Amino acid sequence: MNLQERDKAVNWHPYTQMKTDNQAIPIVKGKGVYLFDDEGRRYIDAVSSWWVTLHGHAHPYIAEKVFEQLNTLEQVIFAGFTHEPAIQLSEKLLQLLPENQNKVFYSDNGSTAVEVALKMCIQYAYNQGENKSKILAFKNAYHGDTFGAMSVSGRSVWTKPFGNMLFEVIFIDTPNAENVESLKSQIKNFSDEIACFIYEPLVQGAAGMLMYEPEYLDELMKFCRESGILMVQDEVFTGFGRTGKLFATDYLSEKPDIMCFSKGLTGGTMPMGITTCSEEIFNAFLSEDKYKTLFHGHSFTANPLACTAALASLELLLKDETLNQIKLITKKHLDFSQILKNQENVENVRQIGTILAWDFKTEKGTSYFNEIGKKFYKEFLSRGIIMRPLGNVMYLVPPYCITSEELDFIYENILEVLQVEY
Numbered sequence: 259m260n261l262q263e264r265d266k267a268v269n270w271h272p273y274t275q276m277k278t279d280n281q282a283i284p285i286v287k288g289k290g291v292y293l294f295d296d297e298g299r300r301y302i303d304a305v306s307s308w309w310v311t312l313h314g315h316a317h318p319y320i321a322e323k324v325f326e327q328l329n330t331l332e333q334v335i336f337a338g339f340t341h342e343p344a345i346q347l348s349e350k351l352l353q354l355l356p357e358n359q360n361k362v363f364y365s366d367n368g369s370t371a372v373e374v375a376l377k378m379c380i381q382y383a384y385n386q387g388e389n390k391s392k393i394l395a396f397k398n399a400y401h402g403d404t405f406g407a408m409s410v411s412g413r414s415v416w417t418k419p420f421g422n423m424l425f426e427v428i429f430i431d432t433p434n435a436e437n438v439e440s441l442k443s444q445i446k447n448f449s450d451e452i453a454c455f456i457y458e459p460l461v462q463g464a465a466g467m468l469m470y471e472p473e474y475l476d477e478l479m480k481f482c483r484e485s486g487i488l489m490v491q492d493e494v495f496t497g498f499g500r501t502g503k504l505f506a507t508d509y510l511s512e513k514p515d516i517m518c519f520s521k522g523l524t525g526g527t528m529p530m531g532i533t534t535c536s537e538e539i540f541n542a543f544l545s546e547d548k549y550k551t552l553f554h555g556h557s558f559t560a561n562p563l564a565c566t567a568a569l570a571s572l573e574l575l576l577k578d579e580t581l582n583q584i585k586l587i588t589k590k591h592l593d594f595s596q597i598l599k600n601q602e603n604v605e606n607v608r609q610i611g612t613i614l615a616w617d618f619k620t621e622k623g624t625s626y627f628n629e630i631g632k633k634f635y636k637e638f639l640s641r642g643i644i645m646r647p648l649g650n651v652m653y654l655v656p657p658y659c660i661t662s663e664e665l666d667f668i669y670e671n672i673l674e675v676l677q678v679e680y
């Protein structure tokens with residue numbers, strides 16, 4: 259049996275209808291922006307392997323650092339013990355975040371980073387003798403696939419089977435010039451019951467790269483701050499340069515109380531999640547009363563290998579070379595978006611930093627299940643490009659090591675594919 263057949267016999271893939279989409283492509287090697295399959299074909303990874311890869315695949319510097327760490331200390335229980343990689347990573351990350359971010363809590367992925375944030379907010383109220391049972395979130399939000407994270411995500415086909423198991427959330431539209439005042443009055447009705455407001459800053463990734471303006475988010479955040487509502491900023495996708503600045507928070511003047519990170523955190527090499535919080539949140543858990551402890555932890559909390567990968571990735575990210583690459587991608591995306599805007603079957607072209615997205619106009623309208631996405635996916639694969647449209651929403655989120663020529667190659671293919679009759 260070949261790899262594909264062996265895979266089919268034993269593996270169940272994520273977000274995959276295994277009856278109809280069971281032809282996983284075996285990848286045997288990655289290098290830079292390329293992935294290689296078992297037949298020697300190479301693909302440009304234009305979606306950074308589900309938005310995680312920052313510096314390219316199998317980056318030798320990260321590999322070297324992780325190998326060294328693997329030979330020194332691979333894992334240690336993080337309750338009662340600590341280690342250099344976790345200390346250094348927390349020190350370095352906090353330096354890059356708004357100055358109110360004060361403590362780092364480690365977990366395993368984006369969803370768990372969100373779970374920790376929600377638990378911090380709910381118990382923050384509980385520890386002060388208050389019961390706040392509602393959460394505020396945006397329609398179309400995506401915060402992960404575990405139950406808490408699913409609860410605060412927009413209700414969709416993904417959450418439907420679990421509908422009556424999800425907790426109560428107040429969903430509002432993302433803010434703009436027209437609706438921001440009405441959003442504030444919607445919040446006002448519940449402000450005493452709301453434990454926190456959780457949001458993806460500026461870009462709602464999984465919903466189809468929907469974007470909104472920092473100005474109005476700032477206004478909403480200011481209102482929440484004044485109303486005593488804690489803010490959880492989910493930078494799982496937007497963190498580490500994706501939006502053209504190091505973090506989406508760098509576009510904002512207001513500061514969140516809590517921040518969540520994952521995806522690009524380790525440069526896309528290892529799973530890890532981080533939840534940071536302000537001193538005020540942290541202090542609300544300090545007590546002689548043991549019941550006020552944050553009772554949360556994972557077996558692999560602050561795994562030294564993942565911390566080391568994150569440190570190496572951060573070091574690469576802050577190099578002039580990488581920051582210039584982010585600028586180059588941003589500039590090229592901007593130029594290409596002008597060309598896209600002139601395509602007949604393209605609408606809603608949107609871009610921030612290294613993220614470029616647009617809708618393919620179809621009679622069926624915008625939907626995750628729009629079949630056109632699958633056709634595009636196959637067409638791009640046959641051209642050696644990995645793009646994974648969300649229904650009729652097409653987007654690019656390339657690793658930062660991509661060259662100008664490689665971007666041009668992708669752009670040219672996009673323009674050709676847009677001309678194909680479907």
Ligand SMILES: *Cc1c(COP(=O)(O)O)cnc(C)c1O
Pocket residue numbers: 367368369370372400401402403458463464492493494495496520521
């Ligand atoms: C992907 C994502 C998550 C979930 O992260 P996982 O590591 O897949 O659990 C949470 N929030 C946002 C904004 C994301 O894009």
